[in-house]
Amino acid sequence: MDEIPYAIKILVAGGFGAGKTTMVGSVSEIEPLRTEEVITAESVGIDDLEGVEQKTTTTVAMDFGRITLTDGLVLYLFGTPGQDRFWFMWDELSLGAVGAVVLADTRRLADCFPSVDYFEQRGTPFIVAVNCFDGAKRYRPEDVRVALDLDPQVPVLLCDARRRDSSKGVLITLVEYVLQRYSELENNGALA
Amino acid sequence: MSQHAAADGAGPLVRPYAMTHGRTRPSSDNFDLIALVVAADGPVSTEGLEPEHRSILNLARQPVSVAEISARADLPVGVVRILLDDLRVRGAVQVRSPMSGAKAPTKRVLRAAINGLRAL
Numbered sequence: 647m648d649e650i651p652y653a654i655k656i657l658v659a660g661g662f663g664a665g666k667t668t669m670v671g672s673v674s675e676i677e678p679l680r681t682e683e684v685i686t687a688e689s690v691g692i693d694d695l696e697g698v699e700q701k702t703t704t705t706v707a708m709d710f711g712r713i714t715l716t717d718g719l720v721l722y723l724f725g726t727p728g729q730d731r732f733w734f735m736w737d738e739l740s741l742g743a744v745g746a747v748v749l750a751d752t753r754r755l756a757d758c759f760p761s762v763d764y765f766e767q768r769g770t771p772f773i774v775a776v777n778c779f780d781g782a783k784r785y786r787p788e789d790v791r792v793a794l795d796l797d798p799q800v801p802v803l804l805c806d807a808r809r810r811d812s813s814k815g816v817l818i819t820l821v822e823y824v825l826q827r828y829s830e831l832e833n834n835g836a837l838a
Numbered sequence: 839m840s841q842h843a844a845a846d847g848a849g850p851l852v853r854p855y856a857m858t859h860g861r862t863r864p865s866s867d868n869f870d871l872i873a874l875v876v877a878a879d880g881p882v883s884t885e886g887l888e889p890e891h892r893s894i895l896n897l898a899r900q901p902v903s904v905a906e907i908s909a910r911a912d913l914p915v916g917v918v919r920i921l922l923d924d925l926r927v928r929g930a931v932q933v934r935s936p937m938s939g940a941k942a943p944t945k946r947v948l949r950a951a952i953n954g955l956r957a958l
């Protein structure tokens with residue numbers, strides 16, 4: 647059997663309609679797919695679903711795409727669910743992730759506050775990509791940084807999630823930022 | 839349609855877990871969403887396998903992630919994990935966990951990722 651490649655993942659987060667699925671689709675080599683996790687509150691921690699008929703279930707959807715980077719390395723992009731009440735899914739999604747892209751829609755900047763809060767608290771490296779919607783007022787990245795109260799080192803850039811090159815640039819910026827963070831942590835002796 | 843009716847609305851969840859005989863968790867460790875699965879080369883007995891097991895084997899002729907299996911087989915991830923566990927137990931699939939598991943990927947991998955992205 648041929649060697650099975652390794653996989654890594656990047657999350658694409660942001661508020662409702664911020665362009666998450668669009669970004670995943672613009673760089674993915676496959677049509678974005680949707681996977682669903684069906685969750686029942688009662689099923690957490692038990693191994694038998696007998697009597698499940700009485701239980702209420704919730705479906706959490708994730709959009710994702712795939713990019714084959716080299717023979718042995720595949721990148722998956724996950725568009726995180728926009729609805730706040732599904733945050734418990736993010737924990738699984740962020741586990742082991744390279745980092746996250748927070749898409750900001752300047753018409754509704756506040757919609758991405760929860761994503762920023764989440765990744766800050768979790769210590770997941772993230773960058774902010776400001777999606778340039780037609781007709782929306784143009785903001786400078788610096789204005790967005792101030793509005794979101796971001797740490798000075800967090801990269802903020804403008805993008806057009808519909809364009810492959812633009813989305814690609816966003817991903818490269820994220821991975822370079824994560825790499826640079828590692829090196830800084832090493833130099834500070836924070837990593838063994 | 840029946841599976842989706844359950845998945846889309848607040849309807850009861852019955853059918854998706856029927857093929858797992860009521861089990862809601864795999865017996866051994868979890869399959870990460872991006873764990874890559876590939877069907878074993880040799881002949882594998884398909885006796886006692888559900889049709890869903892077989893569609894997973896079909897999807898996994900080339901390495902494929904747990905998330906992709908779920909999407910393409912139209913099964914919730916939880917169900918896919920249990921079915922994959924059955925397949926792994928009988929040696930019908932090999933599974934490769936993601937790079938460094940729950941830990942973030944190494945610098946070497948990140949550099950390879952940057953080069954790969956630039957070359958797109």
Ligand SMILES: Nc1nc2c(ncn2[C@@H]2O[C@H](COP(=O)(O)OP(=O)(O)OP(=O)(O)O)[C@@H](O)[C@H]2O)c(=O)[nH]1
Binds near residue numbers: 668669779808
């Ligand atoms: N002008 C412009 N339109 C965009 C851009 N990105 C997305 N859109 C449009 O905005 C709409 C919403 O984009 P989606 O990708 O579905 O957003 P989403 O974040 O996945 O939305 P939810 O999953 O519903 O939260 C679509 O009609 C896109 O075509 C962009 O960069 N520029």
Ligand SMILES: [Mg+2]
Binds near residue numbers: 709
């Ligand atoms: Mg979407």
